[in-house]
Amino acid sequence: MTPHLRRDILPIPDVAHVGLTTYDAKDPDTSYPPITDVRPPEGAPNVLVILIDDVGFGASSAFGGPCQTPNFEKLASAGLRYNRFHTTALCSPTRQALLTGRNHHSVGMGNITETATAAPGYTSVLPNTKAPLPLTLKLNGYSTAQFGKCHEVPVWQTSPAGPFTAWPTGGGGFEYFYGFIGGENNQWDPALYQGTTPIEPPKTAAEGYHLTEDLTDKAINWARQQKALLPDKPFFMYFAPGATHAPHHVPAEWIERYRGKFAHGWDRQREITFERQKELGVIPPDAVLTPRDPEIPAWDDMDPALKPVLEREMEVYAAFLEHTDHHVGRLLDSLGPVLEDTLVYLIIGDNGASAEGTLQGSFNEMANFNGMAEIETPEFLMSKIDEFGGEGSYGHYAVGWAWAMDTPYQWTKQVASHWGGTRNGTIVHWPRGIEDKGGHRNQFSHVIDLAPTVLEAAGIPAPTIVNGVLQSPYEGTSMVYSFNEADAPERHQTQYFEMFCNRGIYHKGWSAVTKHRTPWAMGGAVMPAFDDDVWELYDGNVDWTQANDLSEQNPGKLHELQRLWLIEAVKYNVLPLDDRQIERINPTSAGRPSLIKGNSQMLFPGMGRLSENSVVDIKNKSFAVTAEVDVPDGGASGVIIAQGGRFGGWSLYAVNGRAKFHYNVLGITAFDVEATEPIPAGTLQIRTEFAYDGGGMGRGGDVTLYYDGREVGSGRVDQTQGFIFSADETTDVGYESGTTVSPDYTAHTSGFSGRIDWVRIDLGDDSKDADHYIDPEERFRVAMARQ
Template identity: 50%
Template sequence: MLPTKLIAFAATLLLACSSCTQTPSSSPSSEAAKPGGGGLDRTSLPIAEPPVAPITTLDARDAKAPPRFEVKPPAGAPNVVIVLIDDIGFGHSSAFGGPIKMPTLEKLAGKGLKYNRFHTTALCSPTRVALLTGHNHHANNAGAIMELATGFPGNTGVRPRTITTLAEILRQNGYSTAAFGKYHETPPWEVSVSGPYDRWPTGSGFDKFYGFIGGETNQWAPAIFDGVTRVEVPTTPGYHFTTDMTNNAINWVSAQKSLTPDKPFYMYFATGATHAPHHAPKEWIERYKGQFAGGWDKLREETFARQKALGVVPADTKLTLRPAEIPAWDGMSAQQKKLFERQMETFAGFAEHTDAEVGRLVEQLEKTGQLDNTLFFYIVGDNGSSAEGGPEGTYNEMMALNGIVGKAEQMMDHIDTWGDPTTFPHFAIGWAWAGNTPFQWTKQVASHFGGTRNGMVMHWPKGIKASGEVRSQFHHVVDIAPTALEAAKIPQPKMVNGIKQRPMDGVSMLYSTDAPKATDKRTTQYFEMFGNRGIYHEGWVACTRHSIPWLIVPLPPVKDDIWELYNVDEDFSEANNLAAKYPEKLKELQAVFLKEAERNHVLPIDDRRSERFNPAIAGRPDLLNGRKTLTVYPGMVGMMENAFINVKGVHHTITAEVDLKDDKTNGVIIAQAGYFGGWVVYMKDGKPHHEYNFFALERTNIAGESALPAGKHTISYEFIPDQNKPGTGGKSILSVDGRKVAEAKIPKTQPFSFSADEGADVGIDAETNVSKDYKPGLPSSFTGKIIKVTVEQK
């Protein structure tokens, strides 16, 4: 037994400790007054747990447990849904006067608000990082798409830790979070099993992710991740990714509300549609049969008339003129017109189908009683409609991304199948221009509203009294995050994970919801993309168009660009250039641009496009870090181009060590990309093959004459380029066990990129098939044994 004095001393010590370690008492009133209320300081994340006093009671039966600490959102915080449609213009949707029926958008606008002066950055990744964080795109180091990142601040492709996503802010304030569809914000060299994963969706604040990582995907055969795991999609007839992602979004939100009905959610629903490839079910395409026979010039006039009738443009708005670089419809041949009509019918069907899938999500929110207290943003485009298809469109959109202009004669045989799995199409620039009515220019042209102005609908019955009205305050995607935070009564954090945060560039739009004539709270906004740049400041815009997306021509020095000036408070469509009339005003705004450019790391201006797909040219990180040899093994699939050795146009070899059980071996040894461009080493009926697929337009296939017997063999391939330049042709040589068995000439190669989402696979060719000699997926599996494959630059 313990001595009596020791017991007495211990008791005294316990009492003393108990009295001096009680929870520090802050004034309840001062705590509740902090932003967000609820007694929590939400300006520093993660929210710290309060200290807990030691319990002095010996027996748990005699003690009472303290209340459990749990971070919950402020009372009444709404759900938040952001729907973002890809590559659709201000003048495409029926809600904003366009020819494409989008009844879900119209329904939400009827009970919500249309914003007709809402802006994006003119390109995919930059708009998305700005939308998801509330910070300008260059501040996020996303001056262009992630695949074009460089070594300069403002363009590195890596979000700084001084910027935290809206998803992470809401998650740490008690929300469930999920993202579905396109996620084009992850640095491409981080898209591999080696990570890091902190800039993937699930490392950026989203509890759940189902979608694709990159700029686009094949809607019929997408490359999908669930979290960070590559998954095979169903191969059932009629599969379409937009439907698949909607099914997953509905399942997630239904389960989330079933299990935690009082917990609000944040959903980012970003469709791959309507970005090229324009893939739509045939029955949706047929709905628009014959509706675009008048051409893009007439469509633009018709759209403009509807826009005025709807009040989405002011009555005194002028329709801007067609630029000389965009051809007139009347100048097209009958053959071209037939092709172009089908292109637009397909795009329209694609867009209406997408809106119908958004409608299924909205219906589920209604069924579960969530829609009234859901702050719902329906953003109709992450930029203006895309002219990346070129003057005549393209059967294979990857050609455009490689700087190759498509020609109608390449496409005429595909008119009847346009939009189905055998095509990877994009429409002609005239349709993009018409889709951006009444503005000048298109996607990528950040200098003009045709590239940056998109329709947006905000819907929140519980929080917004007004409905069915138009709001004309000047706003930008950076304003979405602050709006959501104000609605949830959650402050912008000043500190996250011990790192001081950059103040958001955005301002909340809620001030405008029930005050149609409220003074704009956004008075300044810069724009820049590939040298096209502009500045909005207090009702005026100064801008200069430096380059045109589809014209691969020498560009003038940035310093020689000619600037324009518009009073956009009076000139909604930027139709009246006042630069000559007000030169001092122009100089004033140019100075504002430079100030904003310096603040946001916009400088130096970089006008390069396709060549920046090459990491060595762009100066960004490369996962291989200069290595010229890569050895891969069975089971390594989906290796993206920025996580694989670059073989485009360079002298290289592919050496495969295999073990064959008989002389009938079939299947893929190694393949990169797929049906719309790539290369593959495979076996058919025991014979080794190599095929180079140039954009599904030209194929060069070489093969051994004899089937290989059972046993171990070394199958080698060598490409020797003709010239040291992108796109060069070269000699194609196939060898077995050190003996040449076939040789041919490849006329030309893909210069900068094989695919936006299909990677390199060992032992199989997933998603789509490079060669027509086999079917994709499991049917392409190698029936022998692959020991290893080595790809080496020479």
């Protein structure tokens, strides 16, 4: 330990030696203090923050839900359940708020990174006046590591060219990162980074790979090494698996555990969960189960032919959460020797359950995000029932299940106005610091409270200056006061909420809320004027679930809270409210930088893991792809360029010595155009031209293939994807990573056999006017695909 350090200025300033300087080191008066590394104050605990993705309050069995989570329950039995802990209702905002101890608009994350605007509360750029907690801890002598999801990097900074200042190992304060940068990932074949370097998964799904298991293995190994080499140095580990965000992927044997267990449907499931929650004590005995909103269909009104699929969707999700619990248990078990002195936060959901899967759910959620949900007919879904959860699926459950997983509250993820979107069961475990075992805490708390709690537990002051920049105060409230006093008066007494213009304010038990937008209305919905939104009023001192609207009986209190919401909104950069759709997708109108400019882009061999934001957009317009290659005498094979993957995309490649263009629509339909003759040996240009039909989004077009300007093949693509190919697959030159667009090759056999000098993508003359092909309201779907 380093005594008497000034810890409010970071990095901690070096103190020069003051004293006698001798000429000869052998002089008896030669004396210098020994070199010491910075360490936190004595008694500072290890810290493990576990953040599960897209889990509602009523999902985990630890809070009365149907998804069996015995390891969560075990942790709670030796720690504390926090029954009124809140998030922001969306992933990126919750994560940035958690990591900084400030409200999401205060740190520029009023929404997901893909919809950032120039308004201060929505830039997705972390102000340097609000240093993240991991950086503060690292500069105070903690080892720091993050595993899993990072969805806080501005989209124009996600390419391999950086800058990496917003990445976990850049300005994020983490010394080690293993995970992914986007909002979701294929659990069977993810796009992974170690630090800022893209890497491939260590094995395939056929060999037993699953992302959650991989993340857990890496976390266990990191912690063991850290303690083996630096036993006197505490760690801060942030474990944020992609589970249980869509796509819902889990080994089949876990799904079998739930077969037939959801035949009663979501309405009945709400009732079952509600009773369990009362038995557990996570809601009071007089709590009221809130009713189903008319926008959510009743189970009995669903098509009977579709119900087996709906059941399967929920079986897969429940299995996914139990599978996640299993691996969290592995991580906790591995920390056994140091768990006594480890402060564990297990936050079961970064928002409420996700209602982004349509009213019937989906086998490939990209269908809905492309405005093509109708392609997944009940007959199609039934034909895929046994494939849900597997490698060939990219599924999401129906809205009704999301609502059931938020029992006993109203609404879901995205709806920050109601507790269904923001209240997440949370478990805090710290044997050395918490005397009560298995207790419940009902004080209001929020994700911004985590950072000040950790600092108080570690005895570290909030910094006033970091890297020479004066810091703004934390906006959260430490929860340490409640650790050993169950009835302590709550200290976090006021909290605003806003997401997609769904708004709420909590103040001393009361809440005023208004819902502005429905989560699954991803385009085409007409937004009401903000002043026409209907506000509701709830007295949480007697109404735990927001079941009894008092707005008509007590308009004075409602107006008081509405004014308070406005004051807080001004204070924390919530204004201006922004429910625009197309304008926020377009970087120019949104006011954010765009990595790619113009209608032409040159790429080179070896470039890969390029997100859709890193490549010119070829959708809904004519385009040409030209590659200069050198083909060996034995002929060509392999990928020249590919974008997307198994669940949608396109590829220009060589097979059987011939050039071929493959367009994959959602993994459901595919179109091939192949050259009529082999590619000649030597240096030449291979070109494919796509002439878009126009007249709307997702239309087809004519394809022509050329060798050195000579036509060698033509054909049709009858349908295309209008908004997005994938939330996690990328563009690669000379090979294809991840899942493959075409079944003609695998990722391991995709390498081009010749030499590629360059590849150029050119958009057609119609690209300047391409927006007229697309209903502006519908384009909002592309952003929703990223959260």
